[in-house]
Amino acid sequence: xxxxxxxxxxxxxxxxxxxxxxxxxxxxxxxxxxxxxxxxxxxxxxxxxxxxxxxxxxxxxxxxxxxxxxxxxxxxxxxxxxxxxxxxxxxxxxxxxxxxxxxxxxxxxxxxxxxxxxxxxxxxxxxxxxxxxxxxxxxxxxxxxxxxxxxxxxxxxxxxxxxxxxxxxxxxxxxxxxxxxxxxxxxxxxxxxxxxxxxxxxxxxxxxxxxxxxxxxxxxxxxxxxxxxxxxxxxxxxxxxxxxxxxxxxxxxxxxxxxxxxxxxxxxxxxxxxxxxxxxxxxxxxxxxxxxxxxxxxxxxxxxxxxxxxxxxxxxxxxxxxxxxxxxxxxxxxxxxxxxxxxxxxxxxxxxxxxxxxxxxxxxxxxxxxxxxxxxxxxxxxxxxxxxxxxxxxxxxxxxxxxxxxxxxxxxxxxxxxxxxxxxx
Amino acid sequence: xxxxxxxxxxxxxxxxxxxxxxxxxxxxxxxxxxxxxxxxxxxxxxxxxxxxxxxxxxxxxxxxxxxxxxxxxxxxxxxxxxxxxxxxxxxx
Numbered sequence: 001x002x003x004x005x006x007x008x009x010x011x012x013x014x015x016x017x018x019x020x021x022x023x024x025x026x027x028x029x030x031x032x033x034x035x036x037x038x039x040x041x042x043x044x045x046x047x048x049x050x051x052x053x054x055x056x057x058x059x060x061x062x063x064x065x066x067x068x069x070x071x072x073x074x075x076x077x078x079x080x081x082x083x084x085x086x087x088x089x090x091x092x093x094x095x096x097x098x099x100x101x102x103x104x105x106x107x108x109x110x111x112x113x114x115x116x117x118x119x120x121x122x123x124x125x126x127x128x129x130x131x132x133x134x135x136x137x138x139x140x141x142x143x144x145x146x147x148x149x150x151x152x153x154x155x156x157x158x159x160x161x162x163x164x165x166x167x168x169x170x171x172x173x174x175x176x177x178x179x180x181x182x183x184x185x186x187x188x189x190x191x192x193x194x195x196x197x198x199x200x201x202x203x204x205x206x207x208x209x210x211x212x213x214x215x216x217x218x219x220x221x222x223x224x225x226x227x228x229x230x231x232x233x234x235x236x237x238x239x240x241x242x243x244x245x246x247x248x249x250x251x252x253x254x255x256x257x258x259x260x261x262x263x264x265x266x267x268x269x270x271x272x273x274x275x276x277x278x279x280x281x282x283x284x285x286x287x288x289x290x291x292x293x294x295x296x297x298x299x300x301x302x303x304x305x306x307x308x309x310x311x312x313x314x315x316x317x318x319x320x321x322x323x324x325x326x327x328x329x330x331x332x333x334x335x336x337x338x339x340x341x342x343x344x345x346x347x348x349x350x351x352x353x354x355x356x357x358x359x360x361x362x363x364x365x366x367x368x369x370x371x372x373x374x375x376x377x378x379x380x381x382x383x384x385x386x387x388x389x390x391x392x393x394x395x396x397x398x399x400x401x402x403x404x405x406x407x408x409x410x411x412x413x414x415x416x417x418x419x420x421x422x423x424x425x
Numbered sequence: 426x427x428x429x430x431x432x433x434x435x436x437x438x439x440x441x442x443x444x445x446x447x448x449x450x451x452x453x454x455x456x457x458x459x460x461x462x463x464x465x466x467x468x469x470x471x472x473x474x475x476x477x478x479x480x481x482x483x484x485x486x487x488x489x490x491x492x493x494x495x496x497x498x499x500x501x502x503x504x505x506x507x508x509x510x511x512x513x514x515x516x517x
Contacts, residue, residue: 122441123437124436124437124440125436125437126437175498179498179500179501180500184437214483217480217483217484220433220464220484221464221465222433222434223465224465271434271435271436271463274436275435275436275440275461275462278436278437278440279440279461282440282444283444286444298500300437300438300441300499300500301436301437301438301440301441302437303432303433303434303437303438304437304438304441304498304499304500306433306478306480307478307479307480307497307498307499308497310478310480350434
């Protein structure tokens with residue numbers, strides 16, 4: 001009996017290592033698709049590599065903003081501003097996230113099979129990141145493993161089914177038919193900007209009638225934009241007396257520049273990891289769902305909408321970057337939130353770019369401008385509020401990727417979880 | 426034949442485009458390897474053709490020498506198939 005338990009413990013321990021579990025999930029998916037053996041082995045390794053690389057990527061990425069956080073923590077006198085941090089969280093709970101992803105996807109398929117809500121969520125990286133944030137909320141209130149998997153799985157399934165379903169009218173207005181809907185955490189910002197644009201907009205003048213300067217296309221190179229903006233953030237904070245030591249350098253400029261590059265590098269590594277991981281898992285999910293669900297409507301990544309209104313994306317990004325940065329400066333100055341917010345480069349591009357596209361569909365150029373302005377305000381407020389609920393886990397990660405549905409639903413479910421924790425204690 | 430599917434981030438959208446391109450090649454009965462990547466990285470791959478959105482074509486034109494095939498709706502098999510047929514015609 002002891003021998004048997006040792007084996008069971010061994011198996012459980014094995015799958016608690018995230019790359020092993022994700023590699024295994026990919027292998028099961030490839031077997032289900034009846035792939036040849038060489039592709040099955042290859043896919044298993046690629047998914048495991050991907051999961052490994054993601055951990056390195058987030059380490060570099062959050063490492064690049066760590067001095068800013070530490071400096072802010074010194075100001076606010078809160079040594080726990082970052083909590084355990086995303087790297088420790090991923091290593092410790094990554095397997096629970098992986099299991100929650102599988103459980104969640106099965107429930108998501110069940111919802112599509114049994115109800116009228118027939119959306120199938122196929123944006124690979126958010127099949128990972130949604131359970132990732134819900135499990136973090138569970139960890140924050142001390143749930144045991146089995147509860148983390150169920151909590152993360154159920155909430156992710158509800159999110160994947162209903163949020164894209166809500167966005168259908170706005171999606172239709174942009175792409176002209178019902179062939180797909182939005183599967184991206186920008187949904188709440190699109191609802192805000194789209195609704196405002198409907199009332200204040202004017203569809204007679206479109207963003208796409210404008211001719212934007214060619215140089216603007218540069219804004220789409222996100223790793224470069226990110227490096228530049230983080231460099232500027234460090235440089236200005238340093239000029240304001242934020243840093244007195246420049247690890248390895250005697251002056252501010254090269255130190256700030258290196259942090260900017262580090263941010264860009266972290267992003268590039270992270271994306272490579274995510275790409276390897278989702279490349280092996282999404283085709284399996286797609287294959288299974290098209291086989292089981294008749295009349296399913298896929299929910300796709302935000303940039304699939306960008307092709308329809310490319311000017312709106314750039315205009316939305318510029319408005320969001322300016323609005324959100326100004327608001328962040330004000331919030332940081334008055335110390336509204338316990339952590340210091342940094343400029344939201346990635347959400348300004350993807351989330352607000354999408355919000356702008358959806359607003360354009362409802363209210364033309366004017367609708368896009370006004371709608372995105374309000375979406376950017378909502379983005380910063382959501383992020384600030386959500387840092388409270390992720391304070392013991394992944395605040396550092398949310399500071400870079402939050403301000404969207406992950407912040408919204410993290411805060412909503414976090415409130416519920418903390419309420420019950422308070423009752424039972 | 427090796428084909429690149431390119432989008433801004435190289436993760437979500439190009440993945441969808443990649444799956445549609447694979448379906449198109451399969452229906453046409455042609456063997457092809459399809460890889461997805463992001464716009465900054467596209468120049469560093471050796472490929473026979475690049476599929477991407479119309480908006481990215483002008484950016485890539487200056488940087489790559491291979492044929493560029495614009496696709497507006499990444500999930501539209503018909504549109505992608507037309508471009509794959511064009512590619513096969515160009516390669517003859």
